[in-house]
C-alpha cells in the first residue's frame with residue numbers, strides 16, 4: 001500500500017440506504033488493517049471547507065441499520081471548479097489524508113476521476129445511488145431498498161386504484177434510467193412501465209392505450225420513470241387528459257420517500273462487501289476504480305467506464321410486464 005497511512009471517506013450526491021453500512025465497512029476494514037480513518041462531512045464540501053473528523057471503530061457503531069448517511073451528503077459547486085479542487089487538495093494534505101474512498105453516484109465519481117487525475121490522489125469509489133445507473137456493476141448500494149419501498153407503496157396505491165377503478169401513474173426516481181420503474185412494475189404486478197430508454201423508439205402512452213390496457217380490468221397502475229424531457233407522470237397525465245379523456249388518471253409521485261428507510265439485508269451485505277473491498281483495493285495498489293459486482297463477484301471498474309454508462313433497454317423485462325398484465 002506504499003505510503004498510505006490515513007484514508008478519508010465521504011458520501012456525496014443523493015443519499016442512498018446502505019451508505020452507512022458502506023462507511024462502517026470502510027472504517028472498520030481500514031482500522032483492522034492498521035490505517036487511520038478520517039470522516040469527511042457533506043461530500044466534497046467537507047474537503048473544500050475543511051469539515052473532517054478522525055473516525056474510530058466507535059464512530060460507526062449502531063449505524064448499519066440506519067438509512068441516510070451519518071457523514072451527511074451534499075452537492076458541492078465549488079468542487080466543480082479548479083480552484084475548489086485545489087483547496088480540497090490542500091486541505092486533504094494538511095489533514096494528512098493519503099487516499100480517499102468516495103461513495104456516491106455518477107456525478108460524485110466523475111468528480112473523483114477529475115480530482116484523481118489532477119492531483120495524483122489514489123481514490124476508490126463505491127456505487128452509492130438508488131438509481132442503479134453506473135456502468136460495469138449489476139447493482140448499486142441503495143437500489144434494492146428503494147425498489148422494496150416502491151413495491152410497498154404501489155401495493156397500497158393498488159387498494160385505492162381498485163376501489164375507484166382508476167388509472168394511476170406512479171412516478172419513481174431513476175435519473176433517466178428505468179431500472180426502478182421497470183423492476184418496480186414487475187415486482188408490484190403493475191400494468192406497464194414507462195421508461196426513458198424506450199422514449200426515442202416508441203410513443204409508450206399511445207402504445208398502452210392502443211392495447212386497451214384497462215379494458216379487461218377495473219384498475220391500472222403504470223410505473224413512470226422521472227424524465228425531465230417528457231415531464232414524467234405529470235406530463236403523461238396532461239396528455240391523457242387532452243388525448244384520452246375517457247381515462248380517469250391520477251398521479252402519485254413517490255419522490256424522496258424512495259431514498260429513505262432502513263436498508264434491506266441485500267443492501268447491507270452489498271455495502272459491507274464493497275466497503276471492505278475498497279480498502280483491499282487500495283492495499284493492492286488499485287487507483288481510480290469503482291468497486292462493482294458482476295455475476296455475484298466483486299470487480300474493479302475504471303471510473304471512465306463507471307461514469308459513461310449507457311442504459312440498455314431491458315426488452316425481456318418490458319415483454320414480461322406486457323405479458324403478465326393481460
Ligand code: ATP
Pocket residue numbers: 012013014015044074075076077078079080081104105106107108109110111112114128129130131175
Ligand atoms: P445521484 O446519482 O444520487 O444524483 P451523484 O453523485 O450523481 O448522485 P451529483 O449531484 O451529480 O450526484 O454529484 C455530486 C457532486 O459531485 C457534485 O455536487 C459535485 O461536487 C461533484 N461533481 C459532479 N460532477 C463533477 C465533475 N464533472 N467534476 C467535479 N466534480 C463533480
